[in-house]
Amino acid sequence: xxxxxxxxxxxxxxxxxxxxxxxxxxxxxxxxxxxxxxxxxxxxxxxxxxxxxxxxxxxxxxxxxxxxxxxxxxxxxxxxxxxxxxxxxxxxxxxxxxxxxxxxxxxxxxxxxxxxxxxxxxxxxxxxxxxxxxxxxxxxxxxxxxxxxxxxxxxxxxxxxxxxxxxxxxxxxxxxxxxxxxxxxxxxxxxxxxxxxxxxxxxxxxxxxxxxxxxxxxxxxxxxxxxxxxxxxxxxxxxxxxxxxxxxxxxxxxxxxxxxxxxxxxxxxxxxxxxxxxxxxxxxxxxxxxxxxxxxxxxxxxxxxxxxxxxxxxxxxxxxxx
Amino acid sequence: xxxxxxxxxxxxxxxxxxxxxxxxxxxxxxxxxxxxxxxxxxxxxxxxxxxxxxxxxxxxxxxxxxxxxxxxxxxxxxxxxxxxxxxxxxxxxxxxxxxxxxxxxxxxxxxxxxxxxxxxxxxxxxxxxxxxxxxxxxxxxxxxxxxxxxxxxxxxxxxxxxxxxxxxxxxxxxxxxxxxxxxxxxxxxxxxxxxxxxxxxxxxxxxxxxxxxxxxxxxxxxxxxxxxxxxxxxxxxxxxxxxxxxxxxxxxxxxxxxxxxxxxxxxxxxxxxxxxxxxxxxxxxxxxxxxxxxxxxxxxxxxxxxxxxxxxxxxxxxxxxx
DNA sequence: TCAACCCATAGAGAATTAACTATAGTAGAT
DNA sequence: ATCTACTATAGTTAATTCTCTATGGGTTGA
Numbered sequence: 284x285x286x287x288x289x290x291x292x293x294x295x296x297x298x299x300x301x302x303x304x305x306x307x308x309x310x311x312x313x314x315x316x317x318x319x320x321x322x323x324x325x326x327x328x329x330x331x332x333x334x335x336x337x338x339x340x341x342x343x344x345x346x347x348x349x350x351x352x353x354x355x356x357x358x359x360x361x362x363x364x365x366x367x368x369x370x371x372x373x374x375x376x377x378x379x380x381x382x383x384x385x386x387x388x389x390x391x392x393x394x395x396x397x398x399x400x401x402x403x404x405x406x407x408x409x410x411x412x413x414x415x416x417x418x419x420x421x422x423x424x425x426x427x428x429x430x431x432x433x434x435x436x437x438x439x440x441x442x443x444x445x446x447x448x449x450x451x452x453x454x455x456x457x458x459x460x461x462x463x464x465x466x467x468x469x470x471x472x473x474x475x476x477x478x479x480x481x482x483x484x485x486x487x488x489x490x491x492x493x494x495x496x497x498x499x500x501x502x503x504x505x506x507x508x509x510x511x512x513x514x515x516x517x518x519x520x521x522x523x524x525x526x527x528x529x530x531x532x533x534x535x536x537x538x539x540x541x542x543x544x545x546x547x548x549x550x551x552x553x554x555x556x557x558x559x560x561x562x563x564x565x566x567x568x569x570x571x572x573x574x575x576x577x578x579x580x581x582x583x584x585x586x587x588x589x590x591x592x593x594x595x596x597x598x599x600x601x602x603x604x605x
Numbered sequence: 606x607x608x609x610x611x612x613x614x615x616x617x618x619x620x621x622x623x624x625x626x627x628x629x630x631x632x633x634x635x636x637x638x639x640x641x642x643x644x645x646x647x648x649x650x651x652x653x654x655x656x657x658x659x660x661x662x663x664x665x666x667x668x669x670x671x672x673x674x675x676x677x678x679x680x681x682x683x684x685x686x687x688x689x690x691x692x693x694x695x696x697x698x699x700x701x702x703x704x705x706x707x708x709x710x711x712x713x714x715x716x717x718x719x720x721x722x723x724x725x726x727x728x729x730x731x732x733x734x735x736x737x738x739x740x741x742x743x744x745x746x747x748x749x750x751x752x753x754x755x756x757x758x759x760x761x762x763x764x765x766x767x768x769x770x771x772x773x774x775x776x777x778x779x780x781x782x783x784x785x786x787x788x789x790x791x792x793x794x795x796x797x798x799x800x801x802x803x804x805x806x807x808x809x810x811x812x813x814x815x816x817x818x819x820x821x822x823x824x825x826x827x828x829x830x831x832x833x834x835x836x837x838x839x840x841x842x843x844x845x846x847x848x849x850x851x852x853x854x855x856x857x858x859x860x861x862x863x864x865x866x867x868x869x870x871x872x873x874x875x876x877x878x879x880x881x882x883x884x885x886x887x888x889x890x891x892x893x894x895x896x897x898x899x900x901x902x903x904x905x906x907x908x909x910x911x912x913x914x915x916x917x918x919x920x921x922x923x924x925x926x927x
Numbered sequence: 928t929c930a931a932c933c934c935a936t937a938g939a940g941a942a943t944t945a946a947c948t949a950t951a952g953t954a955g956a957t
Numbered sequence: 958a959t960c961t962a963c964t965a966t967a968g969t970t971a972a973t974t975c976t977c978t979a980t981g982g983g984t985t986g987a
Binding site (some may be wrong): 610612614637638640641644645648660 | 977978
Binding site (some may be wrong): 286287288289290291292295331332333334347348351352355358359362363365366367369370373374378379380562564 | 612669684886
């Protein structure tokens with residue numbers, strides 16, 4: 284017989300016997316009968332090929348080989364205890380890693396959540412992937428990430444969603460724009476202005492365009508720019524108007540005005556999306572719980588739209604039967 | 606299912622899979638079929654309670670939990686490899702411990718063997734127990750030691766014996782004793798002299814007394830002394846005569862003369878005795894082999910009577926069937 | 928698109944294990 | 958010397974494990 288077929292259980296039994304110096308005592312401790320323990324010992328000794336114990340004045344003592352096996356067993360068992368601790372931390376979401384795929388615009392707010400979270404769970408590695416909606420969709424299709432943040436989720440057939448943040452789209456103009464004084468503006472009045480737009484894959488642009496379509500309008504001159512930042516700076520510099528997420532604007536924005544356009548802001552919500560066909564890392568679940576509990580503290584209340592409790596319940600229900 | 610029933614084999618399989626990044630490849634390496642390995646992996650994952658592997662571009666990669674399990678497995682397996690090395694050293698007699706029980710007189714020569722032996726096998730602990738014959742007998746009865754050195758073995762019913770050294774008993778007198786000049790002396794002529802004797806439990810004394818009995822003689826005045834050393838010094842100081850093992854005398858002994866008494870020296874042999882009902886430590890066996898091979902180099906040739914080969918053969922035969 | 932390769936699952940049989948009860952031998956303690 | 962507690966052995970049973978073959982689904986590369 285070889286050492287390969289030894290179980291950890293066997294080592295536990297052996298350690299208990301050596302520690303107590305008695306087969307019977309070990310059996311009591313382990314809630315086994317004495318012959319069972321005797322038999323295990325014999326099996327172990329056979330596997331090792333050397334006697335392990337000898338009786339000496341009243342108790343069992345180890346032989347040389349037995350002493351070394353005891354040491355090895357202790358080390359091995361404690362190594363696996365450590366492993367179980369690790370597992371527990373993993374399961375508790377206190378450790379591990381997960382990745383989030385974000386649409387561009389959301390990168391302005393998500394750090395407000397991730398900062399406090401990382402502080403509370405320093406042993407979790409979070410990877411962020413940022414891109415426009417189209418890129419995020421392909422990542423979603425390929426199941427590249429654990430969590431996704433979308434305004435408008437793709438098909439929810441294989442996914443669960445939970446809103447957490449308002450994402451109002453507003454029309455912005457340079458400070459001092461003539462219409463900035465007005466109390467109410469119709470979009471029709473703006474169509475002659477030049478609009479700065481994101482690239483076609485962008486969510487912001489898609490939402491704006493579908494709004495236009497619903498209202499039977501179409502834009503005049505446009506200019507395409509690669510990022511929200513570029514557009515914001517462009518608007519401030521008087522290059523034109525734009526529709527942007529309010530989150531893109533800094534808290535103080537003296538060089539930019541929000542125009543009170545009718546039927547604006549365009550209301551949308553960011554939501555966390557979780558694929559149901561991909562096992563969610565415990566850490567990601569922990570992050571969602573954290574977000575559900577600390578959203579109010581992390582972002583301005585006027586943006587909060589915390590519907591994560593429902594998502595969490597859905598996830599629990601989904602993980603139960605597995 | 607719990608982690609307790611995991612076998613080392615399972616960990617070996619797991620390590621092979623992680624290392625090669627492929628179930629099939631691991632199966633080939635381990636001379637198993639692929640489904641076998643798959644099943645083992647499933648069992649392991651069930652025991653751990655977490656997924657361990659995920660497939661990523663062309664090969665299997667570990668999850669977080671899997672990576673940690675891999676580390677733990679590697680450490681555990683290598684710890685047991687060390688243990689096997691230890692066992693091998695133990696079995697090779699290169700390491701370990703054993704004890705020898707010696708009759709007093711033999712302590713003058715045994716260090717000549719033990720010195721070179723300890724030098725050659727520095728990791729073996731040898732314990733010596735020295736006493737007179739009676740004390741050694743009780744140790745022998747109680748099975749206290751691994752090896753025993755006697756002149757006349759006790760019952761050999763449960764023991765094997767192998768002679769290795771002549772132990773001639775000679776009559777000694779102070780240098781300048783009148784009879785020291787004679788070429789041949791009868792013991793009868795010495796009976797009026799005072800004899801210095803060891804205590805009754807001593808082997809030397811017993812042998813001398815039984816020699817006297819066989820020759821129908823009995824001693825005159827005697828004086829009992831606790832040790833061979835005391836007797837040797839006493840004789841040199843002119844307190845009387847004595848019968849001593851030649852080994853007790855230093856190589857040069859200007860103050861002591863050996864008397865040419867008829868029927869002397871009393872011939873006897875020291876032998877190693879090994880109980881057959883007690884498992885002999887590998888190190889003790891190693892020592893006997895060493896003694897068998899190096900006796901000539903360690904003690905004066907005129908004392909050598911190396912019959913240890915027979916003992917070793919007997920031991921091998923005894924350990925085979927176990 | 929097809930072939931090749933990989934992995935997972937199902938099913939089955941032999942072997943092993945884990946645990947028990949009952950019993951006998953040993954060794955300490957009174 | 959007897960009693961008691963401890964250990965070892967035997968015999969048994971249910972569960973588990975180990976390994977196989979056969980098969981089906983999925984990826985990848987030609």
